[in-house]
Amino acid sequence: MNKxxxxxxxMNKxxxxxxxxxxxxxxYELSFFKxxxxxxxxxxxxxxxxxxxxxxEFSNVYSIECNYYFRIEPSKAVISLIENDExxxxxxxxxxxxxxxxxxxxxxxDNQEFYIISESISFREKVVKYF
Numbered sequence: 001m002n003k004x005x006x007x008x009x010x011m012n013k014x015x016x017x018x019x020x021x022x023x024x025x026x027x028y029e030l031s032f033f034k035x036x037x038x039x040x041x042x043x044x045x046x047x048x049x050x051x052x053x054x055x056x057e058f059s060n061v062y063s064i065e066c067n068y069y070f071r072i073e074p075s076k077a078v079i080s081l082i083e084n085d086e087x088x089x090x091x092x093x094x095x096x097x098x099x100x101x102x103x104x105x106x107x108x109x110d111n112q113e114f115y116i117i118s119e120s121i122s123f124r125e126k127v128v129k130y131f
Contacts (some may be wrong), residue, residue, distance in 0.1 A: 007120075008081070008083060008102075011081050011102060011120060011121055012081055014121050014122065014123050015079050015080060015081050015104070015121065017123055018054075018056060018078070018079050018123050019077050019078055019079060021054060021123075021125060022044070022054075022072065022074045022078050023074050023075060024074070025046055025074045026046075026074065027046050027071070027074070028044055028045070028046055028071065028072050028074045029044060029045065029046070029047075029048050029069065029070070029071045029072070030042050030043070030044040030056075030069070030070055030071075030072060030106075031043060031044070031048055031052075031068065031069040031070075032066075032068050032069070033052070033055070035061075038059075038060050038061050039057060039058065039059050039060070039061065040057070040058045040061050040064065040116065040118070041055055041056070041057045041058075042055070042056045042057075042058075043055050043056075043128070044056070044072075048069075049130070050129065050130055051127055051128060051129045051130060052127075052128050053125060053126065053127045053128075054123070054124070054125055054126075055123070055124045055126065056079075056121065056122075056123055057121065057122045057123075057124070058104070058116050058118035058120075058121055059118055059119050059120045059121070059122065060101075060118055060119035060120070061116065061117070061118045062095070062097060062098065062101045062117040062118060062119075063095045063097070063115070063116075063117040064115075064116050064117075065114060065115045065116075066106065066114035066115065066116055067108070067112070067114065070108040070109070070112070070114070071108065071109040071110075072106075072107070072108060072109050073107075073108075073109040076107060077107070078106060078107055079104060079105065079106050079107075080104070080105050080107075081102060081103070081104055081105075082102075082103040082104070082105050082115075083102070083103070087103075087105075088103055091103045091115055091117070095117060097117055100119055101117050101118060101119055102117070102118065102119070102120070102121075103115055103116075103117050104116045104117070104118065104121060
């Protein structure tokens with residue numbers, strides 16, 4: 001049980017780090033970058049035509065209900081880990097989520113709710129320029 005609690009605490013820490021990084025912007029957009037071998041990388045910046053400066057990676061993705069590209073409202077909590085509430089139960093029933101996966105909710109600037117179900121999440125801040 002302690003391993004599960006520790007894992008959830010770590011993911012909540014990463015989610016907080018993502019939201020803190022995003023909150024430092026006025027305008028921001030996110031887009032799928034790569035889906036390979038059950039891993040999804042979503043990238044973001046204030047101008048995805050030229051570069052991205054964050055990467056959010058979901059490992060061992062179970063299910064995705066998300067637009068390919070969307071804008072966010074950085075002043076709000078954009079991503080959250082949904083655990084042990086009515087919303088999590090509803091999502092678990094809808095997708096038949098297996099044990100060991102976690103539900104991550106992403107909120108767009110238009111208040112659309114997107115869900116990515118995966119084993120874990122990681123976050124990197126790095127600038128990648130597109131030429």
